[in-house]
Amino acid sequence: MNKYSLQIALAYMSVVIGGGFASGNEVLQFFTGYGLAGIAGSVVAAVLFAFLGMQIARISSIMQAGSHKQVLYILFGEKAGFVVDVILSFFLYGVGVVMLAGAGSTLAQQFGLAPLVGSILMTVLVIATLCLNVRGIINLISAVMPFLLVMVLAITVYSIYTSTGSQAELAAVSEDIPVITFLGAEVPNWALSGLLYASFNIAVGFPMLAVIGGLTKQPKAAALGGIGGGLGLGVLIIVLNIGLFANLDRLVGVEIPTLLLAQAIHPWLAVLMSLALICMIYSTAVGMFFAFGARFATPDTSRFKVLSAIFAVIGLVLSQAGFTKLVGTVYPMLGVVGLVLIIAIAMSWIRTRNRSAEELAADPRVQQK
Template sequence: MSKQPFLIAMTFMSIIIGGGFASGQEVLQFFTGYGVIGIAGTLVSALLFAFLGMQIARMSSSMQARSHKEVLVALFGTRAGLAIDLVLSFFLFGVGVVMLAGSGSIFAQQYGLPPLFGGVLLSVLVILTLCLRVRGIINLISAIMPVLLLLVLTITVYSFFTSSASLETLEAVATEVPTISKGWPVSHWFIGALLYASFNIAVGFPMLSVIGGLTRDSREAALGGILGGVGLGVLIFLLNIGLFANLERLVGVDMPSLMLATAVSPLVAMVMSLALICMIYSTAVGMFFAFTARFATPETSRFKVFSVLFTTVGLVLSQFGFSTLIGTVYPMLGVVGLVLIVALGYRWHTARREARAGLASSSSY
């Protein structure tokens, strides 16, 4: 077997694991806040990630798609595909806003500075990167991913084994955590798991479509999607149990992973905060670049002006707060992802039905 499936898997995971995941806030709201049953939610998300990753990569490989727009047109038709693309772009801007808010939360929680300081600093870095085309910085930040994952896993495993809270206490505290579906007509762990997979697929769909289209063997592309989904599931599971074991210390905290790192040692917390800032920066650049590119050609004067405008607007909106924005923007993006899930599931069902019909007709001769 070639290395291509593993390359697709690692890229798939890198797309999904951004600043929101590493901070622990996503996992806290989508899984941990439901208590022990949230573990079942991580398994549901893992299965969905594996299936959807397989389907997107295989479909784009079969089409040899050069952009995600071709896959959207194949799924929804020309007009509906364009509409979905525009809505998706709008919510990707929302993810960029969440990253600006996350930067403010890191500087406030770790260094005692006003949240606006972190937001302004990241906004300036994002604008400079988009205007000056500093590709080397993004490549350097990408190298932080393995370090960040190792930190997160080490901290959560350490926190799990050093936790002394009883299961009854943790279940009681979980009721105080603002989960995604609390306040909905139906609050259920399955809804959290479904929305988590759907909003992340919406975020990762454009890049995964392109990567799949670069792979000639659709079976290898599908395997890469499956491996990436399973890997994501393992990471979510481990982070979730680490957060749950220490939930009594994390209620109302914007950066749960950073709080756990502080409990290990101040040095680990400092390294963790720097790694989080790097990941948030990388995610923010990607989101604002994709959104701005919808309105102007990259590297033009118009693109630079729009980069400044959109990032500044994002900074203003980011003042609503990291936790609040995650609880608002991500479920809305999840609805867009649900549309994608339904379309991908229907496409998979149709392809299987046609394949069975083909086998039946060939066997009749």
């Protein structure tokens, strides 16, 4: 894995971790509520992450894509691609709002601050970062990833070994954990929940992954980065899911479960974990507001910076609806868009799996974009 592959893998993981499972709240709703069977659901999500990351990064590299919109037009055609782009952009903005709310909940749970304070601080950081160039944004997102991975893994593994609840007791508690809802109804089983989790997160990671893939002219390296990032995400989800299940008896009603696990080990570790969570949430918030702002203006321009600041401030206001409520509302809806993306990406792979990068690059549709 060369430096391009590594950067793609780290950035892919960073964006999804902040939006998908850094707090533990999402994994709790999507997987842990199904008991031990939820572990199988997390394996389903892991396989999908690797496959989808590979294909998106490869297509973007071949196209030398400058935005996710170009990739969508190749996958769906110009008219349908435009519709999907508008819908996806709308829900990505919703995820950005969720991240601002998550920052408020994290600082509130750890330091007793009003949720609005944490949300304001995150909004300021997002606006300041979006004033950088694209490469600078990607470098920042990638740089914090190794430390964050070590933190999450260490706390989760330790929590698994220090769990005091029996399997029967934990299984009974899992029945009281509200699982994710989809189209107004609870998702009936772990397999569908794993698919929906992957579909939501690929919708979150798609815009930034498309941009990063387009920065390298090595499709194989880009594909390897997508696979590596996807498998890394899968391992983390599985470990975190097991850790949450092992401590489920003390996580009911907690908005930021991973923070409580850190607090149980040592108060100072909880402080470090809260800072790590803020960094994870920050990376996703930047990715979401970047993707949304790029829908209306060219990155690195003054218009882009002004619009991004306006969108972030509006998002701050909307974030006061509450973190858990926003997660349960926005994520399943974005999952529908993600399902459409998964189908389109799978069909693209079926059509092009036997074609070389050179043959694909010569495709008139690719050259046109």
